[in-house]
Amino acid sequence: MTAAVLDRPALDRPVRAPLGRLLASELRWVLRRPRTVIAIVLLAGVPVLIGVGTRIASSAGIGPGGGGLFASLIGNGFVLPILSLTLLLTMLLPLLGAMAAADALAGESAHGTLRGLLIAPVSRARLLAVKAFGVGATVFIAVVAIAVVGLLTGVVLVGTDGLITLSGNTLSFGDALARIGLAVLWVTFQVWAVAAIALAVSAFTEHPLVVMAATLAGALVFGILTVIPQLDWLQPYLLTSTWPTITDVLRDPMPWDGLVNSTLKAACYLVIGIGAAYARLSTKDG
Numbered sequence: 001m002t003a004a005v006l007d008r009p010a011l012d013r014p015v016r017a018p019l020g021r022l023l024a025s026e027l028r029w030v031l032r033r034p035r036t037v038i039a040i041v042l043l044a045g046v047p048v049l050i051g052v053g054t055r056i057a058s059s060a061g062i063g064p065g066g067g068g069l070f071a072s073l074i075g076n077g078f079v080l081p082i083l084s085l086t087l088l089l090t091m092l093l094p095l096l097g098a099m100a101a102a103d104a105l106a107g108e109s110a111h112g113t114l115r116g117l118l119i120a121p122v123s124r125a126r127l128l129a130v131k132a133f134g135v136g137a138t139v140f141i142a143v144v145a146i147a148v149v150g151l152l153t154g155v156v157l158v159g160t161d162g163l164i165t166l167s168g169n170t171l172s173f174g175d176a177l178a179r180i181g182l183a184v185l186w187v188t189f190q191v192w193a194v195a196a197i198a199l200a201v202s203a204f205t206e207h208p209l210v211v212m213a214a215t216l217a218g219a220l221v222f223g224i225l226t227v228i229p230q231l232d233w234l235q236p237y238l239l240t241s242t243w244p245t246i247t248d249v250l251r252d253p254m255p256w257d258g259l260v261n262s263t264l265k266a267a268c269y270l271v272i273g274i275g276a277a278y279a280r281l282s283t284k285d286g
Helices: 002-006 019-031 034-044 046-059 069-073 079-089 092-110 114-119 124-158 173-203 208-226 229-237 239-250 257-281
Strands: none
Touching: 019 034, 019 124, 034 046, 034 092, 034 124, 046 079, 046 124, 079 092, 079 124, 079 173, 079 239, 092 124, 092 173, 092 208, 124 173, 124 257, 173 208, 173 239, 173 257, 208 229, 208 239, 239 257
């Protein structure tokens, strides 16, 4: 009898789904949500609005307001993707990451589908990794869409002879694309770090709106703390304090200190968020 039981592993042991299949399924599930698609489309429309406004202002002989990147945008269409990412990084992209994180766990819990995932023959770490991948993929798709639309809009509406850096040098087309690609990866990682914290909040609640409200409140508090001179000692610990370094990709030679420092800081937030989410998910029943 014992030998017969030992000879039936295929019948008694659960079949473990391949990781690639789980990731593909999660990606399809994420992109099937209408609010996710609508949010990505709306964010991708921001560069078009900026480009049209710049073209109208240039045709009317009106100088750009705000200075800085806005001033360098005239006749320099390659700046538009960087400018769009800089503006959206302050609030709307983190909000998108929070929305994806809220749907990943709190949304599943609110609809009663998370319990089925927790009792499935999939480890909690594997489940969290798949959910984190879905959140990161959503952010990456949105950032790529913004950069691509910004690049096309900048070339068509603003025009360019190459990327004119803030240092006054002109980069080739290939160098400009490389700088934009670096900005895409950097912004994606920064927003993913915010989404990881939102994912931890999502693991502790069944209400997606709580996750989004907490993330929005955190972003506002961090922004306020960043501009208070008396709290300079707190700056190295605030993720948002290094976000302005994205403009370093428009300098020649490009300084790496700020970009690397902000990436390491985002990695710490990412580890903390994923760790807290796993600590809750490992003891959660539904």
